[in-house]
Amino acid sequence: MSRVARRRGLRVLGYVASVTVVLALWQYLSGRAIIPLLFPSPISTWKVGWGLAAKGQLGADAWASLGRILAGFVLGSALGVVGGMFMGSFRPVRLFFEPYVQFLRFLPALAWIPAVMLWLGTGERAKITLLAYTTVFIVALNTMVGVTRVPRNQVRAARSFGASRWQIFCLVTIPATVGYMLTGMRLAMGNCFMTVVAAELVASDTGLGYLIFSSRQWMQTELAFVGIFVLGMMGLVADQIFRAATGKLLWRYESSLGHSRQ
Amino acid sequence: MAYITFGGVDFRYGLDDPLIIRNFNLELERGELFTLVGPSGCGKTTVLHMLAGFESPSAGVLQVDARPVRGPQRDRIVIFQEPDSLYPWLTGLENVEFPLRVMGVPRAERRSRAEEALRLVGLHGHGEKHPGHLSGGMKQRIQLARALVLDAPVLLMDEPFAALDAQTRQILQEELVQIAARTQRTILFITHDIQEAIFLADRIGVMTAGPEATLKTIVDVPLPRPRMRGSAAFGLLYEEINQVLSVEVRRVLRREDSLL
Amino acid sequence: MSRALRASWPFSIKAFAFRADAASITVLSVLAVVLVWQVASTRWVPSILFPTPLKTAEAWMALVREGVLPYHVSVSLYRIALGFLLGTLVGVPVGLAMGLFRPVLILLEPYVQFFRFVPPVAWIIPAILWFGIGETSKIFLIFYTTVFLVLLNTMAGVAAVARNQIRSARCFGATRWQLFLWVSLPATMPYVLTGMRLAMGNSFAAVVGAEFIAAQAGLGFLIIDSGTWMATDRMFAGMLTLGLLGILADVLFRMVMARRAGRYLMPS
Numbered sequence: 001m002s003r004v005a006r007r008r009g010l011r012v013l014g015y016v017a018s019v020t021v022v023l024a025l026w027q028y029l030s031g032r033a034i035i036p037l038l039f040p041s042p043i044s045t046w047k048v049g050w051g052l053a054a055k056g057q058l059g060a061d062a063w064a065s066l067g068r069i070l071a072g073f074v075l076g077s078a079l080g081v082v083g084g085m086f087m088g089s090f091r092p093v094r095l096f097f098e099p100y101v102q103f104l105r106f107l108p109a110l111a112w113i114p115a116v117m118l119w120l121g122t123g124e125r126a127k128i129t130l131l132a133y134t135t136v137f138i139v140a141l142n143t144m145v146g147v148t149r150v151p152r153n154q155v156r157a158a159r160s161f162g163a164s165r166w167q168i169f170c171l172v173t174i175p176a177t178v179g180y181m182l183t184g185m186r187l188a189m190g191n192c193f194m195t196v197v198a199a200e201l202v203a204s205d206t207g208l209g210y211l212i213f214s215s216r217q218w219m220q221t222e223l224a225f226v227g228i229f230v231l232g233m234m235g236l237v238a239d240q241i242f243r244a245a246t247g248k249l250l251w252r253y254e255s256s257l258g259h260s261r262q
Numbered sequence: 263m264a265y266i267t268f269g270g271v272d273f274r275y276g277l278d279d280p281l282i283i284r285n286f287n288l289e290l291e292r293g294e295l296f297t298l299v300g301p302s303g304c305g306k307t308t309v310l311h312m313l314a315g316f317e318s319p320s321a322g323v324l325q326v327d328a329r330p331v332r333g334p335q336r337d338r339i340v341i342f343q344e345p346d347s348l349y350p351w352l353t354g355l356e357n358v359e360f361p362l363r364v365m366g367v368p369r370a371e372r373r374s375r376a377e378e379a380l381r382l383v384g385l386h387g388h389g390e391k392h393p394g395h396l397s398g399g400m401k402q403r404i405q406l407a408r409a410l411v412l413d414a415p416v417l418l419m420d421e422p423f424a425a426l427d428a429q430t431r432q433i434l435q436e437e438l439v440q441i442a443a444r445t446q447r448t449i450l451f452i453t454h455d456i457q458e459a460i461f462l463a464d465r466i467g468v469m470t471a472g473p474e475a476t477l478k479t480i481v482d483v484p485l486p487r488p489r490m491r492g493s494a495a496f497g498l499l500y501e502e503i504n505q506v507l508s509v510e511v512r513r514v515l516r517r518e519d520s521l522l
Numbered sequence: 523m524s525r526a527l528r529a530s531w532p533f534s535i536k537a538f539a540f541r542a543d544a545a546s547i548t549v550l551s552v553l554a555v556v557l558v559w560q561v562a563s564t565r566w567v568p569s570i571l572f573p574t575p576l577k578t579a580e581a582w583m584a585l586v587r588e589g590v591l592p593y594h595v596s597v598s599l600y601r602i603a604l605g606f607l608l609g610t611l612v613g614v615p616v617g618l619a620m621g622l623f624r625p626v627l628i629l630l631e632p633y634v635q636f637f638r639f640v641p642p643v644a645w646i647i648p649a650i651l652w653f654g655i656g657e658t659s660k661i662f663l664i665f666y667t668t669v670f671l672v673l674l675n676t677m678a679g680v681a682a683v684a685r686n687q688i689r690s691a692r693c694f695g696a697t698r699w700q701l702f703l704w705v706s707l708p709a710t711m712p713y714v715l716t717g718m719r720l721a722m723g724n725s726f727a728a729v730v731g732a733e734f735i736a737a738q739a740g741l742g743f744l745i746i747d748s749g750t751w752m753a754t755d756r757m758f759a760g761m762l763t764l765g766l767l768g769i770l771a772d773v774l775f776r777m778v779m780a781r782r783a784g785r786y787l788m789p790s
C-alpha cells in the first residue's frame with residue numbers, strides 16, 4: 001500500500017476510533033452522573049431523532065430552515081454581485097456607499113432581528129429579508145475587492161487589443177472576479193446559518209431553530225441535540241458543495257508551479 | 263522620416279509631481295531592434311508605457327508612423343515582465359485567440375491564426391494548458407504569440423526574460439532574434455542585462471539615472487548575426503557600455519546611500 | 523489613487539462634470555442618507571415603526587444619561603471579555619497541539635470539523651438548561667465562538683510556517699523545544715492574532731443573539747426589549763451602540779496588535 005494511502009487510512013481509522021470512544025464515554029457518563037434530562041445519552045438522542053424523522057417532522061423542519069436560507073442566499077448573492085461590481089468599477093459609487101458598508105460590517109445581521117420582525121412580522125418574508133441582508137453585504141464586499149484586484153496588465157493588454165469598455169468588463173473583469181465572488185458566497189452561507197437559527201429561536205414555529213427552542217418547552221434536551229446535529233450536517237454538506245464548486249470553477253486558475261494568486 | 267519619434271518628451275504624473283523623464287529624444291527606424299538599458303528606477307518602463315499609450319507625455323512629441331500616439335492600439339503590443347497579463351481562466355490557445363476575439367474574427371479563422379502563432383513561438387501542441395500550469399518561459403512565449411497573432415508592427419518588451427532562468431533566457435533571446443529577422447517588426451526592448459542588450463540589439467540606448475532621466479547615449483552594434491557571446495568584439499562592446507552605465511548606477515547608489 | 527492606475531480603470535469617470543474628491547463624496551453621501559431617513563420616517567412610514575435620526579439620537583442620549591445604556595453595555599462586555607479570554611486560553615494551546623502532533627489532530631479533528639458548522643447561537647438553549655439563565659450560559663457561548671475560530675486559525679498558522687525557517691534552525695542545531703519556542707510560535711502569531719480578531723467580531727453577534735433569547739440584561743436584551751415595547755427609538759439607539767462598539771473593539775484590537783505585535787504581523 002502506498003505511503004499516502006496508508007496515512008489516509010490511518011487517519012480515517014483514527015477518526016472512527018476517536019468518535020467511537022467519545023460516544024461510548026458519553027453514553028456511560030449520561031447513564032450515571034448527571035440527570036439524564038440535562039444530558040441525554042447518544043442512544044436516547046438517536047431514538048428521538050429517528051422518531052422525528054419517521055414522522056416526517058425532522059424533514060419538515062430541516063426543509064423549512066433550508067428553504068429560507070436558499071431564498072435569502074440566492075437573492076442576496078445576486079444583489080451582492082451586481083452591487084459589488086458597481087462599487088468596484090465606479091469609484092464614486094464605492095465612495096458613496098463606503099460609510100454604510102464600513103459601519104454595517106460591524107452590525108451583525110442578528111441585531112436586526114427585532115427591528116425586522118417589528119416591520120415585517122414573524123413570517124417567511126421577514127426571515128428571508130434578514131438572510132438576504134446577511135448575504136448581500138459579504139458578497140458585495142468580496143466582489144468589490146475582486147474587481148479592484150484585477151491585475152492592471154490584464155486590463156492594459158485588453159486595451160492594446162482594442163477591446164471596448166464593455167468587452168473589457170465581460171471578458172476580463174468578470175472572469176477575474178469569480179474567485180472572490182465564490183469566497184464571499186461561502187462566507188455568507190456560514191453567516192446565513194447563524195442568522196436563520198437566531199431568527200427561528202426568537203420567533204418561529206418551524207425550522208431547526210424552533211426545534212432546538214422546543215426542547216425547553218417539552219423539557220426534552222434530545223430535541224436540541226437532534227437540531228444541533230442536523231444543523232452541523234447541513235453546514236458540512238453546504239461547505240462541501242462550495243468546495244466542489246470552487247474546485248470545478250477555479251482549478252484552471254490554480255498554479256501547479258507555485259505561482260498561485262490567492 | 264523615422265518610424266517612431268520621441269521629440270523632447272517630458273513626463274510627470276501630476277501637475278505637482280516631480281519630473282520623471284526630461285527631454286527624451288529618440289528616433290527608431292522600421293524593423294529596428296532597439297534595446298534600452300539604464301539604472302533601476304530611471305524610468306525605462308515609463309518610456310515604454312508612453313509608447314504603448316498607457317501614459318501620455320507631459321510635453322513634447324511622440325509619433326508612430328507620423329501619427330501622434332493616442333492611447334493603446336493594436337499596432338503596439340506590450341510583452342510584460344510578469345505574465346500577469348495573461349488570463350488564467352483561458353487556455354494558452356484561447357489567450358492567443360483573445361485579441362482576435364475582441365476584433366470579432368470568426369472562430370475558425372481565430373483558431374487557425376492562433377495555432378500558427380503558437381507554432382511560430384515553438385509552443386505547437388501546448389495550447390490546451392492554462393497559464394497557471396505553464397512554466398515561466400512558456401508563459402512569455404504565449405505573450406509573444408499573442409502579439410504575433412495580431413501581426414503587430416511594433417513590439418514593446420519590458421524586461422520579458424528577467425524572471426526566467428539563464429538557460430531559458432538564452433533560448434528565448436535566440437528565438438526572438440529569429441522572429442524579428444523573419445518580419446519587419448520594430449522592437450523596443452528594455453533590459454538590465456548588457457549581455458542581453460548586445461546580443462539582441464541593432465542599437466543600444468543608455469539612460470541616465472532618474473529623476474529627470476533622459477537618453478545619455480546611443481551605441482551602435484555593428485556585429486554580424488548570429489552573435490557570439492564570447493567573441494572579442496562582443497566583450498569590447500560590453501566594456502564600453504558597462505563603463506557608461508556604471509557611472510549612472512553609481513549615481514543612484516550614492517543617492518540611496520546619502521538618504522540612509 | 524495614482525493617475526497611472528486610474529488610466530487603466532475599466533470604466534471612465536469622465537461622466538463626472540466636476541472634480542469630485544473622495545472626502546466630499548463621503549460627506550455628501552452621509553448627509554443625503556440622513557436626510558432621506560429623516561424625511562422617510564416622518565412622512566412615508568408611521569414613525570412609531572421607524573424612528574427618525576433625531577429621535578434616535580435623543581433616545582441614545584437619554585439612555586446614556588439614565589445610566590441604562592452603560593449598564594447594559596458593561597454587562598455584555600463582561601460576558602464577551604470573559605468568554606473571549608477563556609476561549610483564547612484554550613484555543614491557542616489546543617490549536618498548537620493539533621497542528622504539531624498528529625495523534626492529537628486525529629483525535630480532535632472530527633469534532634472540530636463538525637462543530638465549526640454549528641452556529642454558537644444554537645447552543646444557547648442547551649446552555650441555559652445546563653447553566654441556568656445566568657452569566658455562565660452566555661460566557662459559555664462566547665467561549666464556544668472564540669475557541670473554534672482561534673483554534674482553526676492557530677492550526678492554519680502552524681501549517682504555514684515556512685519549511686525553510688525550520689530547516690535553517692535545524693542547521694543551527696536547535697532542539698525541538700527551541701524550534702517550538704523560537705520559530706514555530708513566533709511564526710504562528712499572525713494567524714493566532716487574526717483568529718482572535720475574527721473571534722472578537724463574531725462574539726458580539728453571539729452575545730447579542732444569546733441576549734435576545736434568554737437574558738435580563740445586556741445590549742441584546744435592551745434591543746429586543748425595546749422592540750417588544752415598541753420603543754423603536756431606543757431599539758435603534760441600542761443597535762447603533764452595538765455597531766459602534768464593534769468598530770471600537772476592532773480598532774483597539776488593531777492598535778494593540780500594531781504596537782505590541784507589529785513585528786509578528788504579516789506584510790499585507
